[in-house]
Amino acid sequence: MSVEKTLSIIKPDAVSRNLIGEILGRFEAAGLRVAAGKLLRLTPERAQAFYAVHKERPFFASLCAYMSSGPIFVSVLQGENAIMKNREIMGATDPAKAAPGTIRKDCGKDVEQNAVHGSDGPETAGSEIAFFFRPDEIF
Ligand code: UDP
Ligand code: MG
Secondary structure, three states, rough: OOOOEEEEEOOOOOOOOOOHHHHHHHHHOOEEEEEEEEEEEHHHHHHHHOOHHHHOOOOHHHHHHOOOOOOOEEEEEEOOOOHHEEEEEEEEOOOHHHHOHHHHHHHOOOOOOOEEEEEOHHHHHHHHHHOOHHHHHOO
């Protein structure tokens, strides 16, 4: 294990239901530290760029429309094994299949509006952090 940084997004469905504090609190309680954070709204073009890896998937257009539908809270989480730890705290992609006590189980609405995004590996963590933050915005 080593100290890692990962990108987290609190998605529009959770921001609109006033769950930023609830979700950040879960990360902090699990030992992850918020090293950077901001509220912003993606344009459709920026959402398409962020999710470019999924551009051939049937859900791509709907996902990008949803992710640009309102403000999101983006943060960098730091801690031991942060990338996989964040994925565990989030739970499975589909809230209906996510384990009890996970953010997606408790806060997600459906497989698209599932409350949070988290980087899935060291390479995506690096590129996704750089998508949203300059080095001098990360502490
Ligand atoms: N998604 C969707 N329908 C699906 C699968 C995924 O709308 O059948 C959305 C969902 O918001 C998910 C995102 O696309 O979080 C990215 O999908 P991925 O497979 O990377 O899941 P994640 O890594 O977010 O668990
Ligand atoms: Mg993913």
